[in-house]
Amino acid sequence: VDGREISAFAGESVAAALLGAGIRALRETGREHEPRGLFCGMGVCFDCLVSVDGLPNLRACMTPVAEGMRVETRRS
Amino acid sequence: VKQESFDLVVVGAGPAGISAAVEASRWGVSVALVDENPAPGGNIYRQPPKEFAPLAPSAGERGAALRRALDASPVRRFPETTVWGAFRPDVLEAVRGGDSFALEGRFVIVAAGAYDRPVPVPGWTLPGVLTVGGAQTLLKGQRMLPGRRILFAGTGPLLLVVAAQYAEAGAEIVAVADAARIGSLAGHVPGLLSAPALLRDGMRYRWRLLRRRVPWLSQSVLLRVEGRGEVESASIVQIDDSGQRRTGTERRFEVDTVCVGYGLVPSVELLQLLGCALRYDEAAACWIPRRNDDFETSVPSVFAVGDGAGVAGAVVAADEGRVAGLAVARALGRIGPPEAQRLQRPLRRRLRRLARFRAAMEAAYGLPQHLLDGVTADTIVCRCEEVRRREIDEAIGDGALTPAQLKAWTRVGMGPCQGRMCSLPVAELLSRSTERPIAELGPPSVRPPVKPVPIGALTDTD
Numbered sequence: 001v002d003g004r005e006i007s008a009f010a011g012e013s014v015a016a017a018l019l020g021a022g023i024r025a026l027r028e029t030g031r032e033h034e035p036r037g038l039f040c041g042m043g044v045c046f047d048c049l050v051s052v053d054g055l056p057n058l059r060a061c062m063t064p065v066a067e068g069m070r071v072e073t074r075r076s
Numbered sequence: 077v078k079q080e081s082f083d084l085v086v087v088g089a090g091p092a093g094i095s096a097a098v099e100a101s102r103w104g105v106s107v108a109l110v111d112e113n114p115a116p117g118g119n120i121y122r123q124p125p126k127e128f129a130p131l132a133p134s135a136g137e138r139g140a141a142l143r144r145a146l147d148a149s150p151v152r153r154f155p156e157t158t159v160w161g162a163f164r165p166d167v168l169e170a171v172r173g174g175d176s177f178a179l180e181g182r183f184v185i186v187a188a189g190a191y192d193r194p195v196p197v198p199g200w201t202l203p204g205v206l207t208v209g210g211a212q213t214l215l216k217g218q219r220m221l222p223g224r225r226i227l228f229a230g231t232g233p234l235l236l237v238v239a240a241q242y243a244e245a246g247a248e249i250v251a252v253a254d255a256a257r258i259g260s261l262a263g264h265v266p267g268l269l270s271a272p273a274l275l276r277d278g279m280r281y282r283w284r285l286l287r288r289r290v291p292w293l294s295q296s297v298l299l300r301v302e303g304r305g306e307v308e309s310a311s312i313v314q315i316d317d318s319g320q321r322r323t324g325t326e327r328r329f330e331v332d333t334v335c336v337g338y339g340l341v342p343s344v345e346l347l348q349l350l351g352c353a354l355r356y357d358e359a360a361a362c363w364i365p366r367r368n369d370d371f372e373t374s375v376p377s378v379f380a381v382g383d384g385a386g387v388a389g390a391v392v393a394a395d396e397g398r399v400a401g402l403a404v405a406r407a408l409g410r411i412g413p414p415e416a417q418r419l420q421r422p423l424r425r426r427l428r429r430l431a432r433f434r435a436a437m438e439a440a441y442g443l444p445q446h447l448l449d450g451v452t453a454d455t456i457v458c459r460c461e462e463v464r465r466r467e468i469d470e471a472i473g474d475g476a477l478t479p480a481q482l483k484a485w486t487r488v489g490m491g492p493c494q495g496r497m498c499s500l501p502v503a504e505l506l507s508r509s510t511e512r513p514i515a516e517l518g519p520p521s522v523r524p525p526v527k528p529v530p531i532g533a534l535t536d537t538d
Contacts, residue, residue, distance in 0.1 A: 011125025016218035024203040024306050031462040035305050037203025038222065039459070041210020042119055043112055044191045044343070046492035046528065047201075047459060057492070057528065061210075062112060064125070 001071045008065040015041070015048050015060035018071070026050050026060055028074050078177040082108045082152070084404050085168055085181030087159050087346060090118020092382025092393035093187035094142045097151045099401030103410040108179050109146075110154040110170060116146055118189055119209060120390045122216045138390065154179070161524030165350045165375050169524070176533040183377045183404045186347050187397060188384035190340035193362070193443075194497045195230075196457050196465075197450045198300040200336070204307030208337025212238045221247050223333030227310045229298035230337035231255040232441040233278060238335065240281040243288045250329045252285070253296035253312040255338065255444045260294075267436025270429045274391070299326060299450055301334050310334045319445030338443060340387045345494060347384075348522040351375050356515035359435075360387065361443045362500065363519045369424075370403035371396055379403070388434045395423045395430075448504055457505070458498040460491020468502060472509045479503055480521045492528045495520045 001018060008017035015038045018026065025035035026048045039047045041061050048060040051072040060071075086097045089111035097109045109116070117123060121139030146153075154172065159179075161169040168179045192207035199205070206214070206222055208230055214220050215238075225248050228239045239252045261268060261278075268275045285292065299311040299321075314325035341362040344354060352373035354363040365373045365380040372379050379400040382393035399420050406416040451457065453466040463486050471485045479502060482488055488502050489495030495502075499520035507514045 009127065011127030012218060016214065016220050019214075019220060019222060026203070029462055034201065034462075035203050036201060036459075037306070038206060038214070039201075039210060040191060040207050040497075041213040042191065044493065045207075045459065045497050049492070055530070057530075061213075064114065 002073055010065075012065050013061055014050060014052065014058075014063045014065055014069075014071055017065045018060065018073070023073065026073050079167070079180055080108070080177065081180040082106045083181065083408055084108070084183045084185065085110065085179045086185045086187060087111075087168065088118065088187035088189055088382070088384060089113070089116035089153070089155075090120060090187060090189050090382060090393060091138075091142060091390040092189075092384070092397040093118070093185070094146050095394040095397030096185045096187060096379075096381055096401040096404075097397075098142075098145045098149045099398045100404050101149045101151050103402075103405035105401075105405050105408055105410055107151045108154060108181065109151050110157045110159055110168075110179065112156065112158050114155050116143060116153070116155070119213055122213060124217060124219055128219060138394075142394070158527050158529070159346060160527050160529045162346070162350055163524075165378050171529045171533045174530065174533050176529070183379070183407065184350070185379040185381060185397070185400050185404070186350070186384060187380075187382045187393070188343040188346055190342050190383035190387050191496065192336075193338045193341045194501060195298075195336065195338045195447055196455050196498075196501055197298050198452055198455045199302050199307075199310075201456050201459055202301055202303050202307050203305070204303070204332055205301055205334045205336065208234050208238045208335050209340065211335040212241065215241055215245055221245060222335075223307075223331075224248060225250055225331045226333040226335060227251055227253065227312070227329050227331045228335045229253040229296070229310075229312060230339070231444070232337070232339040233437065234340065235337050236278065236281050236285070238337070239290065240284045242335075243285055243290050249290045250331055251291040251293050251312070253293045253298060255297050255315065255447070256294060256441050257317070258292075258294040260440045264436035264440050267432045267439075270436075271433035274389075274433060297321075297444065297447065297450070298334070298336055307332055307334055315444060315446070319447070321446070321449060338447065339441065340383060341500065342384045342386060343496070344384065344519075345496065345522050345526040347373060347378075347380055348519065349524060349526055350378050352378060352380065354519045356513075356519075357386065358515070359438050359442070371400045372403065377407075388430065392427060392430050392434070395427050399423050399427075448501060448508075451501070451505070457501055458486075458488040458491065460493050460497070461487040461489075463488045463498075465505070468505055469509070472506060476506070477510060479506065479517060479519075482506060483521065489520060494522065494526055
């Protein structure tokens with residue numbers, strides 16, 4: 001995550017893995033640069049968007065973690 | 077683009093979708109069952125991933141029975157698949173990962189489920205504020221709590237259930253702020269007794285909270301959330317019987333997490349895209365599809381079942397799914413009309429009884445009036461596009477008369493959630509300012525994609 005290594009349980013969502021590592025702010029908004037985190041938790045609100053292995057705007061709540069996955073927060 | 081054809085395509089693998097798919101396939105109907113999640117069950121029967129199996133208790137008998145029935149059926153499953161559009165009511169555009177394809181169905185059953193009603197308050201965009209549904213998903217699906225000190229606020233059965241589950245999981249709950257009056261159920265006993273088992277479940281959850289001495293504050297609503305970068309505190313305020321805020325009753329709690337849930341609203345976006353007519357349900361304060369006795373919408377051969385057609389819970393959802401599945405089997409000639417009717421009759425009877433229970437619950441846990449009084453000029457209403465109430469009021473002052481005009485002028489509802497998180501509060505603000513009922517303003521406009529898809533998935537040329 002953002003260059004830092006975190007551990008996660010197999011099968012966990014990216015959102016849960018990051019939460020477990022104490023990372024609650026998952027992105028920064030485009031207009032006012034405010035932090036956002038997990039909100040609806042079920043794929044509806046699109047507020048937990050992160051990039052995964054270079055693919056932008058994936059829902060952290062709907063994306064399962066994988067070994068060696070590179071997750072970037074912040075940039076929207 | 078690849079295309080596969082089926083007699084029936086079911087969207088949503090919660091209790092309604094699974095029941096519809098299994099029932100139809102029992103009569104020889106070829107069925108595709110599409111869902112965004114890796115495993116079937118929907119949010120209600122959500123289970124941890126299979127890797128968690130050694131420590132995961134089952135999600136209950138009803139969910140397990142549905143899954144067994146699905147496993148034993150020839151239904152073709154499309155997990156982790158998002159339906160993002162439809163340019164004809166019988167061809168659904170889908171994407172799985174980076175892979176794009178179309179599913180053709182002579183019949184379509186939409187069982188898209190529901191999500192928490194969005195209720196904006198100052199600070200509701202801070203990390204650490206979650207919907208109650210999201211909080212439950214995290215606990216049920218990931219065996220995880222989102223924080224240490226938690227305030228619950230909202231109303232309705234889900235608030236009670238999730239607060240109780242969190243208390244049992246060891247969360248420190250500073251309080252549960254419930255908008256409903258204490259004993260609000262008492263006035264509706266006859267209706268509630270039409271489903272004694274559900275009433276008993278509710279009492280059990282209430283008892284679990286009492287036993288753990290979780291403070292239950294009735295007639296209280298969330299006022300604001302504060303913090304630098306994430307949640308640090310949250311305030312609630314008492315309301316009177318008419319829903320007005322009582323001055324001097326504010327209470328502030330130091331918390332790191334707020335779980336908020338003022339009931340669920342149906343996910344109707346795909347139905348809208350398919351051209352299904354909606355009507356505004358005043359009692360439930362949301363848009364629902366118009367349906368006939370078989371749960372067929374205004375578009376022939378498109379059906380809508382479960383919470384996505386009107387929030388009524390998992391038992392109703394499963395029965396509606398079976399009624400619709402039988403209707404499709406009958407329309408395809410796989411089952412005779414008398415036989416279909418014989419099988420539908422007991423389901424309809426039970427649905428009528430549960431409708432009485434639902435009406436009583438709606439009356440007891442009705443959405444409080446003036447809930448949007450907490451939306452200050454500075455409050456973000458549209459989370460995606462960061463549109464504050466001030467900008468919406470200005471647009472209304474400049475003459476915006478419809479949700480579509482507001483969208484075009486301020487960008488509310490234009491972001492990736494496609495208005496799911498703001499269209500209802502925006503409609504209510506517009507309705508109050510223009511003194512026109514929401515039913516008259518019309519539903520929010522919807523266009524594809526109803527869920528964002530990566531452009532690469534659509535331009536793939538292989």
